[in-house]
Amino acid sequence: MGFKSTLALLLLSFSFAANADVDLTEADILGSWKIDAESLHSDARDAKELDTVWTFKNDGTMEGVSSDSQAHARVGEFRATINYRIENGKMIKQAAPGRSRNETCVAIEKDGPKMVLKCSSVYFFMTKK
DSSP states (O other): OOHHHHHHHHHHHHHHHHTOOBOOOHHHHOEEEEEEEEESSTTOTTOEEEEEEEEEOTTSEEEEEEEOOOTTOSOSEEEEEEEEEEETTEEEEESSTTOOOEEEEEEEEEETTEEEEEETTEEEEEEEO
C-alpha cells in the first residue's frame, strides 16, 4: 500500500474516533450541570452563552433554571421540570415541559467535569457543578 493510501486510512480512522459518542450512565448525569453555551455546531462556532443550570435527579426528572439579567428581559428567571431516562448510553428526555414528544441526546465528549451533549440539532457545552 502506498504512502498516500496509508495516510488516508489513518486520517479516516482518526475522524471516526473523534466523532464516536460517549455512552452515558445514570451516575454520569446525576447532579447539577451549568450550561456554558449552546451552538448549532459541534466546535462551538457561533455559540450563545447561557446562564442555565440543569439538575438531574435520580427520580427521572430534570429541573432547568435559566436566568436573564438583561434590562429588557421579559422574564428574569424561567424554571421548568421535564422527565428523562438513560437508555443504551443515550439520554431520552421530554422535548418541552408538558409535552409527550421525546428527543434523544448523545454525549459527544465527556472529560471529567466537562461534557458536550447533542440534543436534536443543538450542542450543549456543559460543566458539572
